[in-house]
Structure formats: structure tokens, C-alpha cells
Amino acid sequence: SQQGEEDPQALSIQEGENATMNCSYKTSINNLQWYRQNSGRGLVHLILIRSNEREKHSGRLRVTLDTSKKSSSLLITASRAADTASYFCATDAGYDKVIFGPGTSLSVIP
Amino acid sequence: DVKVTQSSRYLVKRTGEKVFLECVQDMDHENMFWYRQDPxxxxxxxxxxxxxxxxxxxDIPEGYSVSREKKERFSLILESASTNQTSMYLCASSPPISIxxxxxxxxxxxxxxxxxxx
Structure with a gap:
């Protein structure tokens, strides 16, 4: 069962533009995480936001969380070609599980 | 640097073979996970x-088993591989969860x- 769903499935932008990805989930959460995956590699953790937080920043990344709408967004500002990757949101589903969405594929064109 | 090492990057097996995927972490994490990733x-x-x-x-344990004999090692076993198990397998670890x-x-x-x- 998938807890999170990212939107859009694919996104293509020019270098220097901002990229926004959204994640919706179904049940109550304690935290939500965003991960990045370069093609053919493992996932790398980007940022974690707790349910009592509304916004969090890390470098060029900005994550928001709206628990009333059960949604989160990841904003990458001033994108670079090196940001080309797949991005996944992940939510806690019970005490032990972390459940991932299908991901957004981001292409940044130089 | 923290490290999770999976024994093989690429494997090709035949239907019916027994397959072992090994994962080792050096972070002394209690929790370990096996995921499969499909387009x-x-x-x-x-x-x-x-x-x-x-x-x-x-969520999808059918056709798989696991073994955790030591804290740092978590193995995924396909007892009799089938073509629908062709996939990317990802191992992960995480720090302990407070009760x-x-x-x-x-x-x-x-x-x-x-x-x-x-």
C-alpha cells in the first residue's frame, strides 16, 4: 500500500529555474522525509519535517508540510543540471515502517 | 562516513534458482530494511x-525470506527465483526506534x- 503520492510524475525545467514537487499522503503521520535518487543508485536522504513543523530549509531546498491537507511540497531553487534525479517522499506508516511514493523524475536542462 | 554495502550490483539468475542478496552496514543500526523498486x-x-x-x-513478502544472524548483516533470500522478481533491490538501515x-x-x-x- 502506498502512503505517499508525488506529483508531477515527471518535470523538465531549464537550469536556474525553480522546481516544485508535491506529495500527498493518506493517513496521519509523525514525520515526512524527502529523498533523492540518481539514476541506478541508492537513495540519499535530503530532509525530514515533523508533523508539528510547517516549513523547513536546507540550502537550496525548502520543504513545506500541511497536515490539514495531508500534503507536502519540495522546492529546489536555482536548479542545476546536477539536480537531475528522482525525488521521493516517504512517510512513517506505523512504528517501524517507512513507506515511499512512486517519485518525481526531475530533468534540469543546461 | 556511514556505509551500507550490498554484495552485488548486478546479478543474472535462472528461474528456480535460490538467490541470496547480502547487505552489511557499519553504523551499528538496529533497524534494517529490504525494498524492491520497479518503474x-x-x-x-x-x-x-x-x-x-x-x-x-x-507489504510484499511473498516469495522472499530474510535472515538477520548478526546486527550488521541482513540477507534477502529468494528461495526459487521467478521472472516477476526481476527488479532493483535496495537495502537500508536506520537508527533505533524508541519504544x-x-x-x-x-x-x-x-x-x-x-x-x-x-
């Missing part, structure tokens, strides 16, 4: 373990093992 489906949890010799089924607390730990992933079953 359009994202990551799906197969099994996880929160202690040595402990295991819990994830009564939800998992708030960052997952550390290996590089993945791409398995093709012919």
Missing part, C-alpha cells in the same frame, strides 16, 4: 528487522542490486 511503483517494502533474529513482513515512538530515523541506503531472472 512506476516506487519502492515497496519486502521485509524489515529491528533486531538480531527479528523480522517483520512488509512507543514512531520511526523518525533517516534511512541510509546501499547502492542497490539489480537482479535479472531469466
Amino acid at each position: 512506476g511503483l516506487g519502492l515497496r517494502l519486502i521485509y524489515f528487522s529491528y533486531d538480531v533474529k527479528m523480522k517483520e513482513k512488509g 512507543g515512538q514512531a520511526n523518525t530515523g533517516e534511512l541510509f541506503f546501499g547502492e542497490g542490486s539489480r537482479l535479472t531472472v531469466l
Whole structure:
């Protein structure tokens, strides 16, 4: 069962533009995480936001969380070609599980 | 640097073969996970373990088993490989969960093992 769903499935932008990805989930959460995956590699953790937080920043990344709408967004500002990757949101589903969405594929064109 | 190492990046096996995928972490993490990743489906949890010799089924455990004899090692076993098990397999570990607390730990992933079953 998938807890999170990212939107859009694919996104293509020019270098220097901002990229926004959204994640919706179904049940109550304690935290939500965003991960990045370069093609053919493992996932790398980007940022974690707790349910009592509304916004969090890390470098060029900005994550928001709206628990009333059960949604989160990841904003990458001033994108670079090196940001080309797949991005996944992940939510806690019970005490032990972390459940991932299908991901957004981001292409940044130089 | 923290490290999760998966024994094989690429494997090709035949239908019916027994397949072992090994994962080792050097962070002394209690929790370890096996996911499979397929296009359009994202990551799906197969099994996880929160202690040595402990295991819990994830969302898609059918056709798989796991072994956790030592804290640092978590093995995924395909008893009789089938073509629908062709996939990318990802191992991850995370810090311990406090009893009564939800998992708030960052997952550390290996590089993945791409398995093709012919």
C-alpha cells in the first residue's frame, strides 16, 4: 500500500529555474522525509519535517508540510543540471515502517 | 562516513534458482530494511528487522525470506527465483526506534542490486 503520492510524475525545467514537487499522503503521520535518487543508485536522504513543523530549509531546498491537507511540497531553487534525479517522499506508516511514493523524475536542462 | 554495502550490483539468475542478496552496514543500526523498486511503483517494502533474529513482513513478502544472524548483516533470500522478481533491490538501515515512538530515523541506503531472472 502506498502512503505517499508525488506529483508531477515527471518535470523538465531549464537550469536556474525553480522546481516544485508535491506529495500527498493518506493517513496521519509523525514525520515526512524527502529523498533523492540518481539514476541506478541508492537513495540519499535530503530532509525530514515533523508533523508539528510547517516549513523547513536546507540550502537550496525548502520543504513545506500541511497536515490539514495531508500534503507536502519540495522546492529546489536555482536548479542545476546536477539536480537531475528522482525525488521521493516517504512517510512513517506505523512504528517501524517507512513507506515511499512512486517519485518525481526531475530533468534540469543546461 | 556511514556505509551500507550490498554484495552485488548486478546479478543474472535462472528461474528456480535460490538467490541470496547480502547487505552489511557499519553504523551499528538496529533497524534494517529490504525494498524492491520497479518503474512506476516506487519502492515497496519486502521485509524489515529491528533486531538480531527479528523480522517483520512488509507489504510484499511473498516469495522472499530474510535472515538477520548478526546486527550488521541482513540477507534477502529468494528461495526459487521467478521472472516477476526481476527488479532493483535496495537495502537500508536506520537508527533505533524508541519504544512507543514512531520511526523518525533517516534511512541510509546501499547502492542497490539489480537482479535479472531469466
